[in-house]
Amino acid sequence: MPFALRFRLYPNHSQEARLLRALEASRRLWNDALAHRKSRWENKRESTSYNLQQWILTEARHTDPLIGEALHSQSAQDVLRRLDKAFKSFFARRARHPKFKKFSHTGSFTYPQAYNGSVRPDVIRGRLYLSKVGNIRIVFHRQFPTDSRLKVCTVSREPDGKWFASLVFEEVVPLQNIHTIQVALSSPIGIDLGLLSLITTSDGEKVEHPRFLRKAERRLKHLQKVFSRKKKGSKNHFKARHQVASQHAKVRRRRSDFNHKLSTKLVRGHNFIAFEDLRIRNMVRNHSLAKSIQDAAWGQLVRLTEYKALRAGARTIRVPAAYSTQECFHCEALTKASLGLREFVCVGCGRVLQRDTNAAGVVLKRGLAIAIGRDTPELKPVKTESLLVSTTRGASSVGEAGTICPRGLEAHGF
Secondary structure (H helix, E strand, O other), X not given: OEEEEEEEEEOOHHHHHHHHHHHHHHHHHHHHHHHHHHHHHHHHOOOOOHHHHHHHHHHHHHHOHHHHHHOOHHHHHHHHHHHHHHHHHHHOOOOOOOOOXXXXXXXXXXXXXXXXXXXXXXXXXXXXXXXXXXEEEEEOOOOOOOOEEEEEEEEEEOOOOOEEEEEEEEEOOOHHHOOOOOOOOOOEEEEEEOOOEEEEEOOXXXXXXXXXXXXXXXXXXXXXXXXXOOOOOOHHHHHHHHHHHHHHHHHHHHHHHHHHHHHHHHHHHOOEEEEEEOOHHHHOOOOOOHHHHHHHOXXXXXXXHHHHHHHHOOEEEEEEOOOOOOEOOOOOOEOEEOOOOOEEEOOOOOOEEEHXXXXXXXXXXXXXXXXXXXXXXXXXXXXXXXXXXXOOOOOOOXXXXXXXXXXXXXXXXX
16 A cells, blocks of 8 residues: 655755756646647647657657756656646546646656665665755655655645655555454544534534634735735745745644644544545535635545554545434434524434534444445434524525535425
């Protein structure tokens, strides 16, 4: 199973210049290859394959000094491979048409076969050798796995000017030791994702939403105002842009660090974790909640928990989120209530339920049903009533995670 480790690079002035040349060579190669594909189709109505452009690249490396001297041969082939993949996604209607890349000091390039000597990490000296660049000082904050080998290395530059190297390793496991891991459901937990509380567990525990972006908005607003007043192309314009990018990077690192710690805590404390399968892309269409939803980073938290659980021998599962905040955990009756009402009385059994904790219990119940091979129970609600339904004009139907009511709700008596 492959996994990646990300490390910070500290190049000197000459090494940074070579890294920037590699980024520029990668950008130019992308644009040239894209222009070649477009011209062949517009003039001759002929499609262009990756193999054809790969043969052309062999000749271009001898004529173009930037591509031949600044970019490793396999890194150049990876650019053509990514372009071919982008066109395949476009023809499959999964993405838009590839675009030309403008000049920028940010970007990345990849060594797809880092094990063949193009990338050599030196843990003792704290150096990382990159072909065409040299030995760059690096901080190995994580110990290298002994039973894995290096596969791919991607070098990237962030908008704040920092360089990073992502090393992808592949675990070397003998075939005779491969076996299926049976996870005992000894400590299951269901998690309800929300905005007031980032997560609410079926055990009743709540983790407050840190709101890193909201807290940094005042500083970001000031820096953006200063940046907009600078003359384009000047040194002050470059410095102001760097300050804005650094502030955004700080918010991103804080959010990532918080989700890493939270996901590690969940995996260490539970061996079965059930999440709501939220359609975040549809939820951010609500412009009044889009910033808060993106600041919560639910998708990042779920992804981090999934890969950590896989390595720890635990299990994660995503369950449908429909009616999770309206269904009673005890009697499965549906009770429609306004989104501002945090407690509601179940019309089926009469219990007074805390909304988020009850939803987490419903998520856990659905996850356990899927885990043991059963389908989720069909919703056959009893006679339901509306409890304090909001009648405000223009009120949105999306307020908390999992509260989007599917169509056909009238068939259930609402």
